[in-house]
Protein backbone atom coordinates (compact mmCIF):
# COMPACT_ATOMS: atom_id res chain seq x y z
CA UNK A 1 0.00 0.00 0.00
CA UNK A 2 1.34 3.44 -0.90
CA UNK A 3 2.22 5.55 2.13
CA UNK A 4 0.85 9.06 2.58
CA UNK A 5 2.53 12.20 3.90
CA UNK A 6 0.49 15.30 4.67
CA UNK A 7 2.72 18.35 4.66
CA UNK A 8 2.59 21.88 6.02
CA UNK A 9 0.34 21.20 9.01
CA UNK A 10 0.17 23.99 11.58
CA UNK A 11 -2.99 23.35 13.58
CA UNK A 12 -3.79 20.63 16.11
CA UNK A 13 -7.19 19.83 14.54
CA UNK A 14 -5.51 19.11 11.20
CA UNK A 15 -2.82 16.94 12.79
CA UNK A 16 -5.51 14.98 14.61
CA UNK A 17 -7.59 14.35 11.51
CA UNK A 18 -4.52 13.32 9.49
CA UNK A 19 -3.56 10.78 12.18
CA UNK A 20 -7.16 9.57 12.56
CA UNK A 21 -7.61 8.86 8.83
CA UNK A 22 -4.31 7.00 8.57
CA UNK A 23 -1.58 9.33 7.34
CA UNK A 24 1.83 7.65 7.59
CA UNK A 25 3.85 10.85 7.90
CA UNK A 26 3.28 14.50 8.79
CA UNK A 27 5.47 17.32 7.54
CA UNK A 28 6.33 20.57 9.32
CA UNK A 29 7.80 23.38 7.20
CA UNK A 30 10.67 25.19 8.94
CA UNK A 31 11.64 27.09 5.77
CA UNK A 32 10.42 30.50 4.55
CA UNK A 33 6.81 29.81 3.55
CA UNK A 34 3.25 30.77 4.36
CA UNK A 35 3.23 27.34 6.05
CA UNK A 36 6.27 28.00 8.23
CA UNK A 37 5.90 26.74 11.78
CA UNK A 38 7.97 27.54 14.88
CA UNK A 39 9.93 24.83 16.65
CA UNK A 40 7.79 25.42 19.75
CA UNK A 41 4.51 24.91 17.88
CA UNK A 42 5.80 21.83 16.05
CA UNK A 43 6.90 20.43 19.42
CA UNK A 44 3.40 20.94 20.80
CA UNK A 45 1.76 19.28 17.76
CA UNK A 46 4.27 16.43 17.81
CA UNK A 47 3.11 15.38 21.26
CA UNK A 48 -0.24 14.29 19.82
CA UNK A 49 1.34 12.24 17.00
CA UNK A 50 1.78 8.52 17.75
CA UNK A 51 5.23 7.04 17.16
CA UNK A 52 3.82 4.99 14.25
CA UNK A 53 3.38 8.24 12.29
CA UNK A 54 6.63 9.77 11.05
CA UNK A 55 7.38 13.41 11.72
CA UNK A 56 9.30 15.11 8.91
CA UNK A 57 10.90 18.56 9.07
CA UNK A 58 11.22 20.49 5.80
CA UNK A 59 14.30 22.71 5.54
CA UNK A 60 15.66 24.88 2.71
CA UNK A 61 19.39 25.62 2.84
CA UNK A 62 19.30 25.83 6.63
CA UNK A 63 22.40 25.69 8.85
CA UNK A 64 23.41 22.30 10.24
CA UNK A 65 23.12 23.66 13.80
CA UNK A 66 19.50 24.70 13.29
CA UNK A 67 18.58 21.43 11.57
CA UNK A 68 20.12 19.36 14.37
CA UNK A 69 18.57 21.50 17.09
CA UNK A 70 15.09 21.29 15.53
CA UNK A 71 15.40 17.55 14.87
CA UNK A 72 16.10 16.77 18.53
CA UNK A 73 13.83 19.44 20.01
CA UNK A 74 10.56 18.52 18.22
CA UNK A 75 11.66 15.60 17.89
CA UNK A 76 11.58 14.64 14.20
CA UNK A 77 12.09 11.29 12.46
CA UNK A 78 13.36 12.64 9.12
CA UNK A 79 14.91 15.78 7.68
CA UNK A 80 13.57 16.77 4.25
CA UNK A 81 16.23 18.80 2.42
CA UNK A 82 14.30 20.96 -0.05
CA UNK A 83 17.00 23.39 -1.16
CA UNK A 84 20.41 23.21 -2.83
CA UNK A 85 22.09 21.28 -0.03
CA UNK A 86 25.28 19.49 -1.08
CA UNK A 87 25.58 15.70 -0.68
CA UNK A 88 28.52 16.21 1.72
CA UNK A 89 26.47 18.57 3.90
CA UNK A 90 23.63 16.02 4.25
CA UNK A 91 26.09 13.19 4.90
CA UNK A 92 27.96 15.15 7.56
CA UNK A 93 24.74 15.89 9.47
CA UNK A 94 24.03 12.16 9.31
CA UNK A 95 20.33 12.29 10.25
CA UNK A 96 17.62 10.17 8.53
CA UNK A 97 17.04 12.08 5.33
CA UNK A 98 14.85 12.83 2.33
CA UNK A 99 16.31 14.83 -0.57
CA UNK A 100 13.86 16.77 -2.72
CA UNK A 101 14.68 16.93 -6.42
CA UNK A 102 13.02 19.64 -8.52
CA UNK A 103 11.97 17.88 -11.72
CA UNK A 104 11.81 19.86 -14.96
CA UNK A 105 13.75 17.60 -17.32
CA UNK A 106 14.64 13.90 -17.24
CA UNK A 107 18.27 14.85 -16.41
CA UNK A 108 17.13 16.34 -13.09
CA UNK A 109 16.89 12.84 -11.60
CA UNK A 110 20.55 12.22 -12.51
CA UNK A 111 21.81 14.19 -9.50
CA UNK A 112 20.25 11.55 -7.21
CA UNK A 113 23.27 9.26 -7.52
CA UNK A 114 25.41 11.85 -5.68
CA UNK A 115 23.29 11.58 -2.55
CA UNK A 116 23.36 8.91 0.16
CA UNK A 117 19.87 9.47 1.57
CA UNK A 118 16.95 7.32 2.69
CA UNK A 119 14.41 8.71 0.20
CA UNK A 120 14.19 10.97 -2.83
CA UNK A 121 11.21 13.27 -3.19
CA UNK A 122 10.28 14.31 -6.71
CA UNK A 123 8.66 17.75 -6.77
CA UNK A 124 7.73 20.55 -9.13
CA UNK A 125 10.22 23.45 -8.96
CA UNK A 126 8.77 26.08 -6.61
CA UNK A 127 7.75 29.61 -7.56
CA UNK A 128 7.24 31.63 -4.37
CA UNK A 129 9.20 29.19 -2.21
CA UNK A 130 11.30 26.13 -3.04
CA UNK A 131 8.25 23.86 -2.81
CA UNK A 132 4.55 23.74 -2.10
CA UNK A 133 3.66 25.18 -5.51
CA UNK A 134 0.55 23.05 -5.90
CA UNK A 135 1.54 22.29 -9.48
CA UNK A 136 2.35 18.90 -10.88
CA UNK A 137 5.23 18.07 -13.22
CA UNK A 138 5.32 15.57 -16.08
CA UNK A 139 5.29 12.22 -14.25
CA UNK A 140 6.77 10.47 -17.30
CA UNK A 141 10.10 12.10 -16.32
CA UNK A 142 10.37 9.86 -13.24
CA UNK A 143 8.88 6.62 -14.54
CA UNK A 144 12.04 4.99 -15.85
CA UNK A 145 14.55 6.16 -13.28
CA UNK A 146 16.95 3.75 -11.59
CA UNK A 147 16.09 4.89 -8.06
CA UNK A 148 14.52 1.90 -6.24
CA UNK A 149 10.73 2.06 -5.91
CA UNK A 150 10.95 1.94 -2.12
CA UNK A 151 13.02 5.15 -2.05
CA UNK A 152 10.65 7.26 -4.18
CA UNK A 153 8.33 9.89 -2.79
CA UNK A 154 6.10 11.74 -5.25
CA UNK A 155 4.98 15.32 -4.57
CA UNK A 156 3.89 18.37 -6.51
CA UNK A 157 0.29 19.29 -7.18
CA UNK A 158 -1.24 16.04 -5.97
CA UNK A 159 -4.87 15.99 -4.88
CA UNK A 160 -7.63 13.44 -4.28
CA UNK A 161 -8.60 13.50 -7.96
CA UNK A 162 -5.18 12.86 -9.49
CA UNK A 163 -3.33 10.82 -6.86
CA UNK A 164 -4.69 7.47 -8.08
CA UNK A 165 -3.34 8.05 -11.56
CA UNK A 166 -0.05 9.31 -10.07
CA UNK A 167 0.36 6.09 -8.09
CA UNK A 168 -0.38 3.94 -11.13
CA UNK A 169 2.12 5.83 -13.29
CA UNK A 170 5.02 6.42 -10.88
CA UNK A 171 4.52 3.61 -8.31
CA UNK A 172 6.04 5.66 -5.48
CA UNK A 173 6.68 4.35 -1.99
CA UNK A 174 4.95 7.46 -0.64
CA UNK A 175 2.89 10.37 -1.93
CA UNK A 176 3.17 13.81 -0.39
CA UNK A 177 0.59 16.60 -0.46
CA UNK A 178 0.29 20.13 0.82
CA UNK A 179 -1.67 22.52 -1.46
CA UNK A 180 -4.01 19.72 -2.58
CA UNK A 181 -5.50 19.47 0.92
CA UNK A 182 -6.02 23.23 1.25
CA UNK A 183 -9.05 25.41 0.56
CA UNK A 184 -8.57 29.18 0.31
CA UNK A 185 -4.98 28.71 1.45
CA UNK A 186 -5.87 26.82 4.64
CA UNK A 187 -5.69 23.11 5.40
CA UNK A 188 -9.13 21.53 5.10
CA UNK A 189 -10.25 18.46 7.07
CA UNK A 190 -12.52 17.15 4.32
CA UNK A 191 -9.74 17.42 1.74
CA UNK A 192 -7.27 15.66 4.07
CA UNK A 193 -9.78 12.83 4.53
CA UNK A 194 -10.51 12.63 0.80
CA UNK A 195 -6.82 12.53 -0.11
CA UNK A 196 -5.90 9.76 2.31
CA UNK A 197 -8.99 7.77 1.26
CA UNK A 198 -8.04 8.12 -2.42
CA UNK A 199 -4.54 6.77 -1.70
CA UNK A 200 -5.73 3.90 0.49
CA UNK A 201 -8.23 2.91 -2.23
CA UNK A 202 -5.36 2.44 -4.66
CA UNK A 203 -3.41 -0.83 -4.42
CA UNK A 204 0.26 -0.94 -5.46
Ligand SMILES: O=C(O)c1ccccc1N[C@@H]1O[C@H](COP(=O)(O)O)[C@@H](O)[C@H]1O
Pocket residue numbers: 007008027029031032033034035058060082121123129130131132133134135155156157158176177178179180
Ligand atom coordinates in the same frame (compact mmCIF):
# COMPACT_ATOMS: atom_id res chain seq x y z
O1 LIG B 1 4.90 23.80 1.48
C1 LIG B 1 5.71 24.73 1.46
O2 LIG B 1 5.36 25.89 1.66
C2 LIG B 1 7.15 24.46 1.16
C3 LIG B 1 8.08 25.48 1.30
C4 LIG B 1 9.41 25.24 1.05
C5 LIG B 1 9.83 23.97 0.65
C6 LIG B 1 8.92 22.94 0.51
C7 LIG B 1 7.58 23.17 0.75
N1 LIG B 1 6.62 22.17 0.60
C8 LIG B 1 6.82 20.92 -0.03
O3 LIG B 1 6.40 20.96 -1.36
C9 LIG B 1 5.95 19.69 -1.78
C10 LIG B 1 4.73 19.74 -2.68
O4 LIG B 1 3.73 20.53 -2.21
P1 LIG B 1 2.35 20.74 -3.01
O5 LIG B 1 1.47 19.56 -2.67
O6 LIG B 1 2.62 20.86 -4.45
O7 LIG B 1 1.80 22.00 -2.43
C11 LIG B 1 5.75 18.90 -0.51
O8 LIG B 1 6.83 17.97 -0.42
C12 LIG B 1 5.94 19.86 0.59
O9 LIG B 1 6.69 19.22 1.60
